[in-house]
Amino acid sequence: MRVATFVLLFLVLCQSSFAQEIDSLENELATYESDDSVRVELLNQLGFEYWIVNPIQSIIYGQQAKALAAVIEDQRGLAFANRVIGVANWAKGSYDDGLTYLLDGLELYRSLNDTLGEANCLMNVGLIYSDRSDNDKALEFYFDALKLFELTDAESRSATTYTKIATIFINQGKLEAADDFLKRARVIHERENFQYGSMEVYNRLGLFHFSENQYDSAHHYLNMSLKISETINDIEGKTKTLLDLSNVELARNRLNSAESLLSNALLMARDIGSHKWLKEIYDNLQVVNRRKGDLNKAIYYYDQYIQERDSLFNEETINNISRLEAQLATVEQQRLIDAREQRIVILEQQSRLQQSRILILIVLIILIAVVAFLFIKGRQALAKRREEAAIQIAEKAQQEVEFKNRELSSYTVNFVRKNRLFEELVELIKEIKKRSSVEVNKDLITIEKTVKKHIQVDQDWEDFKLRFENVHQGFFDKLHEKFPALTNNDLRLSVLVKMNFSIKELSEMFGISPESVKTARYRLKKKLNLPSEQNLNDFLNEIA
Numbered sequence: 001m002r003v004a005t006f007v008l009l010f011l012v013l014c015q016s017s018f019a020q021e022i023d024s025l026e027n028e029l030a031t032y033e034s035d036d037s038v039r040v041e042l043l044n045q046l047g048f049e050y051w052i053v054n055p056i057q058s059i060i061y062g063q064q065a066k067a068l069a070a071v072i073e074d075q076r077g078l079a080f081a082n083r084v085i086g087v088a089n090w091a092k093g094s095y096d097d098g099l100t101y102l103l104d105g106l107e108l109y110r111s112l113n114d115t116l117g118e119a120n121c122l123m124n125v126g127l128i129y130s131d132r133s134d135n136d137k138a139l140e141f142y143f144d145a146l147k148l149f150e151l152t153d154a155e156s157r158s159a160t161t162y163t164k165i166a167t168i169f170i171n172q173g174k175l176e177a178a179d180d181f182l183k184r185a186r187v188i189h190e191r192e193n194f195q196y197g198s199m200e201v202y203n204r205l206g207l208f209h210f211s212e213n214q215y216d217s218a219h220h221y222l223n224m225s226l227k228i229s230e231t232i233n234d235i236e237g238k239t240k241t242l243l244d245l246s247n248v249e250l251a252r253n254r255l256n257s258a259e260s261l262l263s264n265a266l267l268m269a270r271d272i273g274s275h276k277w278l279k280e281i282y283d284n285l286q287v288v289n290r291r292k293g294d295l296n297k298a299i300y301y302y303d304q305y306i307q308e309r310d311s312l313f314n315e316e317t318i319n320n321i322s323r324l325e326a327q328l329a330t331v332e333q334q335r336l337i338d339a340r341e342q343r344i345v346i347l348e349q350q351s352r353l354q355q356s357r358i359l360i361l362i363v364l365i366i367l368i369a370v371v372a373f374l375f376i377k378g379r380q381a382l383a384k385r386r387e388e389a390a391i392q393i394a395e396k397a398q399q400e401v402e403f404k405n406r407e408l409s410s411y412t413v414n415f416v417r418k419n420r421l422f423e424e425l426v427e428l429i430k431e432i433k434k435r436s437s438v439e440v441n442k443d444l445i446t447i448e449k450t451v452k453k454h455i456q457v458d459q460d461w462e463d464f465k466l467r468f469e470n471v472h473q474g475f476f477d478k479l480h481e482k483f484p485a486l487t488n489n490d491l492r493l494s495v496l497v498k499m500n501f502s503i504k505e506l507s508e509m510f511g512i513s514p515e516s517v518k519t520a521r522y523r524l525k526k527k528l529n530l531p532s533e534q535n536l537n538d539f540l541n542e543i544a
Contacts, residue, residue, distance in 0.1 A: 022049055040069045040077035047084035051091055052196075052234040056273050058088035079108035079117055087124050091236050093276030095128050102128070116157075119148035123161050131276065135168050142168070156197065159188035163200045170207055178208060196237075199228035203241055210248055218248050239268040239277050246284050259288045279308035295425050295447055302421070424511070461488065468495060478543050483528060493524055498540040 029042045043065035051058035066081035068074075082105030089098035102125050109117035126141035142165050149158040162185035169178035182204055189197035206222035209215075222245050229237035242265035249258035262285050269277040286301035429448045465476060479494060480486065486494070496506060503521075507514045525536055 022046070025049065035068055036072060037069075037074045037077055040065050040072070040074050040081070043068070044077060044080045044084055047081070047088065051084065051088045052232075052236050054272055055088040055091040055236070058091075059085050062088060075108060075112060076114070076117075079105045079112065079114070081105075082108065083117070083121055083124065086121075087127075090124065090128050090131070092272065092274050093131075093279075095132060099125065099128050115148050116152050116154055119145045119152070119154070119157065122148070123157070123164065126164060130164065130168060133171075135172060139165065139168055155188055156192050156194055159185040159194075160197050160200070162188075163197070163204055166204055167207075170204065170211055173211070175208065175211065178204075182208065195228050195232050196234065199225050199232070199234065199237055202228065203237070203244065206241075206244060206248075210244070210251070213251075215248055215252055219245065222248065235268050235272050236274065236277075239265050239272070239274065242268070243277060243280055243284065250284065250287065253291070255288050255292050258284070259292075262288065275308050275311055279305060282308060290421065290425075293428070295429075298421070298425075461492070464495075472498070475543055486527060490524055490527060493520055494540055497521065497524075497536055498543075500537065 025042060025046050029039070029046065032039055032042060043061050047058045047061035047065060050061060062081050062084035066078060066085065069077035069081055082101045086098045086100075086102035086105060089095070089101065102121050106118060106121040106125070109121055122141050122145035126138045126145065129135075129138035129141060142161055146158060146161045146165075149155075149161060162181040166178040166181035166185070169175070169181065182201055185197065186201045186205075188194075189201060202221045202225035206218045206220075206225060209217035209221060222241055226238065226241045226245070228234075229241060242261045246258040246261040246265070249255075249261065262281050265277065266281050266285075269281055282301050282305035286298045286305060289295075289297035289301060426448060429444050433444050469476065475495075475498070476491065479491070493506075496509075501509070503514050503517045506517045510517070521536060525532075525534075528536075528539065530536065530539055
């Protein structure tokens with residue numbers, strides 16, 4: 001209750017500075033009548049201020065700025081609008097849309113020779129790759145941005161980038177390097193009194209100590225981050241920090257405190273429409289209620305988690321298809337324009353031939369030469385465009401395969417965790433029924449039926465096989481053809497080993513000890529007739 005009261009108190013008291021800035025810009029926009037670059041700048045500044053509070057409103061202002069900038073040909077305003085919309089989409093978890101707008105902004109900033117704008121876009125693109133757990137790609141963009149920030153003496157932006165790099169290193173377990181970057185960022189932000197930057201540093205220091213199981217220190221730094229986010233009214237930052245604090249409380253098994261933090265975070269995530277935080281919050285809530293023994297709530301929150309996860313996946317899939325269709329339409333349109341231009345050139349040349357009978361032979365020779373030249377150039381240009389289109393499609397196909405593999409791994413963990421959860425719940429119900437009254441047993445029987453309806457081991461397995469075959473075609477057929485005696489459990493273990501899940505991960509997924517996992521792997525090798533020195537993973541990767 002103390003934590004919840006503390007959060008609500010700050011929500012009431014710490015609004016004035018941000019609200020004044022928003023009100024000032026909105027009043028200025030309302031009284032400004034000209035449709036020029038000044039209006040574009042006002043719209044962009046409002047979008048920039050809103051993204052940490054209401055990403056949806058930030059996108060609205062960014063889109064208005066972009067439309068006006070395009071009409072008046074304000075390239076600098078157009079670049080900034082793309083960045084505003086891109087960052088707002090990142091904040092709400094729409095990564096594909098965010099990446100599209102940020103890359104458009106990056107291209108515009110480069111055409112304007114705006115080094116600082118280019119660096120900001122590079123750093124923002126790194127955020128999207130970081131959230132997608134593509135750490136190598138994220139670090140590539142972060143370090144490219146850092147070079148440009150240092151080139152332009154943008155010390156505050158360099159410090160912000162230090163924090164982003166440290167986040168990656170914490171996730172990778174490179175704690176010494178992370179500590180160095182966080183110290184450098186903290187010195188700069190505190191010297192310049194940049195509260196947003198300090199808020200991020202304290203948040204990452206909390207995560208740093210959490211990764212070291214230093215829960216008191218983690219709690220201390222995360223609360224410092226929370227206070228600053230309340231002061232500057234950073235709703236997105238508050239949501240993340242409350243979620244991080246709930247992880248600390250879960251590690252301490254303080255379930256009521258964790259649930260209170262998550263309830264506040266849930267309200268904020270809903271307000272800003274952030275699917276990425278909703279997904280994480282629902283996942284933590286189902287863990288809290290499962291540990292508390294509230295089976296119905298655990299099931300409810302798990303279903304909400306699945307819906308948010310699928311919503312993010314479906315949104316990215318639709319955006320990928322739309323973008324590919326747009327690329328193909330652009331290539332076809334350009335081909336038609338080129339053909340039309342070639343036809344115009346030929347008609348003009350034929351018209352000139354009729355102007356003079358005396359020069360007909362000379363003009364004819366010139367015409368043939370010109371047509372031949374244009375034809376060759378046209379073929380070369382067309383071949384080049386086809387090659388570029390093929391490269392884009394191949395790259396897109398590779399991205400889709402990588403995405404499917406990530407989604408397949410996520411799906412595997414989720415359906416194993418779900419069925420394991422429900423099996424544990426059924427066993428718990430049976431134990432309670434043995435020592436409970438008749439009335440309680442009636443309620444437990446009702447809950448047990450509800451849980452059993454959610455247990456779909458065979459259906460989950462068939463769904464998983466379809467998804468797996470979509471990525472690794474022919475694997476099950478070839479394995480069954482060579483080893484027909486393998487059971488369904490053997491096939492499941494073969495698939496998970498092929499997907500490079502570690503012994504620790506398999507142990508957590510199936511709820512058995514690591515030694516039991518090793519035993520299961522050893523028995524599988526025996527059934528596959530593999531010599532002891534042959535690696536099981538290598539053998540399964542050679543199939544399909």
